[in-house]
Amino acid sequence: MSPPKKNRIGFFYxxxxxVVAINVLPLLVLSGLLYSYIMSDYKSNLIALMNNQIMLLATTSESALLFDDAEAGERVLSTLELNETIQYTQIYNADNQLFAQYRHPEMINDTVIEHFDKAVEFKNNNIYLNYKIMKNGEYLGLIVMSASTEGLAAQKDHLLLISVLTLLGSFILASLLNWTLQKRLNTPIRDLISLVHYVTKHKRYHKRLATDQNNEFGDIIAWVNTMLNTMELHENERKASSAKIIQASKLATLGEMATSVAHELNQPLNIIRMAAENCRRKVSTGTADTEYLYGKLSRIEQQTARAAAIIDHMRMFGRKAEEDPAPVDPRKVVTNSLNLMGEQLRLAGIKLVTELAEDCPFVLGHTIQLEQVLLNLLTNARDAIVQREGEAKITLRVFFDDEGVHICTEDTGGGIPEEILPRIFEPFFTTKEMGKGTGLGLSVGYGIIRDMNGTIVVENIDNGARFKILLPGVRSISKIKPHFS
Ligand SMILES: Nc1ncnc2c1ncn2[C@@H]1O[C@H](COP(=O)(O)OP(=O)(O)OP(=O)(O)O)[C@@H](O)[C@H]1O
Ligand SMILES: [Mg+2]
Structure with a gap:
């Protein structure tokens, strides 16, 4: 089982x-505060400046208004030319008639001059001020003054630029720092992940991690190494005892098969004996020609080779499994098992049906061990079938799909009673009489298949039991044509 990876946000992010939240948020708040401070400061300075101008204008334009001297009024207003920010100023007399006006030289002539009731108004980058000229309680007229706040907009842009640059700088700095930190953390994490992955996938515990980090990671790695030491020790102990059990069960299977092998050997021996007898008879009567003798001797040679092959296989089967798993052709395993058991099944009157896929991937393991699993399944099937009347048939299938390589056996032995079904893979569980079964067959088979990263399951079918083995396939495809004797 691999860890979930969906919708995962890694440590780096x-x-x-x-870091960004810690950096950027205070900076944003600070920029906001600075912005509002600068804005209000700018506005109040501008208003104060305009007020000073207005007050000055009000005093100097009083007499012009009293004497209705518009020229004097214009003269008064012309002093505003010195002030760049003032856009225009108008003086109205007591009858609200335009008395005098000043426009900034750069201001377009037909610009509409807006009037507001309020003393101060902000609109479209402009500030508008109204001031009533009073003399001894008498209303003399009104001064309307407008100044551009474009400088404010420029400052706004300036401030925005500074804020954005500061934020960007802080972001880049934070990313750089984060990246450096991540690089230091990444190596041990990556090593750790690939080690755990290796251990999970191969179930081998010999690898260790090296570290020069004198920090929490160094501690973790040291503890992982210690854990692996313990696991390796346990695994070695488990392997040793499991190898002993496998060997014991295999020898029991060998014992079981003795009758079957005797039959298998009997056949070539009979043929050899008959061939030898015929030769002797022909020689004694002087009727043996070379061609006849040659034919008989070849037959003797073939049958001796067959007998030797059976004995060889028995010897190999009795041997302990080699250390490292190797690619195994599952169909070869089936044919080997049938070479050993076929005769016995035929003698028991059991029909054998085999369906082997044309091309099939190899599986990783030990030929002999997989054979051991199959031989036990066939023996169990035979034992179940011979106990009852009716159809006697064993079907063996080897095929592969996306899941892997499947090896299935089906029998017509009536199936496994529901109450013992959960127990059949337990070591020493048997329903067979003393001396007939050790109860190790399926439990050892289960261990062998598990060590090959596969599964073995059982189910009852119509008239018997079905065992299904699923093993991961390795790339090479077996193209050997199955052959049965
Ligand atoms: N095909 C089958 N049909 C019916 N029962 C079965 C079948 N295969 C296994 N069993 C039951 O499961 C039990 C355990 O099988 P297992 O192969 O582990 O041990 P065994 O055959 O009894 O002994 P051993 O295999 O060590 O000679 C059997 O005793 C039998 O009751
Ligand atoms: Mg058995």
Whole structure:
């Protein structure tokens, strides 16, 4: 089982988000405060400046208004030319008639001059001020003054640029720091992940991690190494005892098969004996020609080779399994098992049906061990079938699909009673009489298949039991044509 990976945000991004949040948020707040401070400061300065101008204008334009001297009024207003920010100023007399006006030289002539009731008004980058000229309680007229706040907009842009640059700088700095930190953390994490992955996938515990880090990671790695030491020790102990059990069960199977092998050997021996007898008879009567003798001797040679092959296989089967698993052709395993058991099944009157896929991937393991599993399944099937009347048939299938290589046996032995079904893979569980079964067959088979990273399951079918083995396939495809004797 591999860890879930969906919708995962790694440490790198989490830390980046945290660093950015810590950096950017205060900066944003600070920029906001600075912005509002600068804005209000700028506005109040501008208003104070305009007020000073207005007050000055009000005093100097009083007499012009009293004497209705518009020229004097214009003269008064012309002093505003010195002030760049003032856009225009108008003086109205007591009858609200335009008395005098000043426009900034750069201001377009037909610009509409807006009037507001309020003393101060901000609109479209402009500030508008109204001031009533009073003399001894008498209303003399009104001064309307407008100044551009474009400088404010420029400052706004300036401030925005500074804020954005500061934020960007802080973001880049945070990312750089985060990246450096991540690089230091990444190596041990990556090593750790690939080690755990290796251990999970191969179930081998010999690898260790090296570290020069004198920090929490160094501690973790040291503890992981210690854990692997313990696991390797346990695994070695488990392997040793499991090898002993496998060997014991195999020898029991060998004992079981003795009758079957005797039959298998009997056949070539009979043929050899008959051939030898015929030769002797022909020689004694003087009727043996070379061609006849040659034919008989070849037959003797073939049958001796067959007998030797059976004995060889028995010897190999009795041997302990070699250390490293190797690619195994599952169909070869089936044919080997049938070479050993076929005769016995035929003698028991059991029909054998085999369906082997044309091309089939190899599986990783030990030929002899997989054979041991199959031989036990066939023996169990035979034992179940011979106990009852009716159809006697064993079907063996080897095929592969996306899941892997499947090896299935089906029998017509009536199936396994529901109450013992959960127990049949337990070591020493048997329903067979003393001396007939050790109860190790399926439990050892289960261990062998598990060590090959596969599964073995059982189910009852119509008239018997079905065992299904699923093994991961390795790339090479077996193209050997199955052959049965
Ligand atoms: N095909 C089958 N049909 C019916 N029962 C079965 C079948 N295969 C296994 N069993 C039951 O499961 C039990 C355990 O099988 P297992 O192969 O582990 O041990 P065994 O055959 O009894 O002994 P051993 O295999 O060590 O000679 C059997 O005793 C039998 O009751
Ligand atoms: Mg058995």
């Amino acid at each position: 989490r830390r980046l988000i945290a």
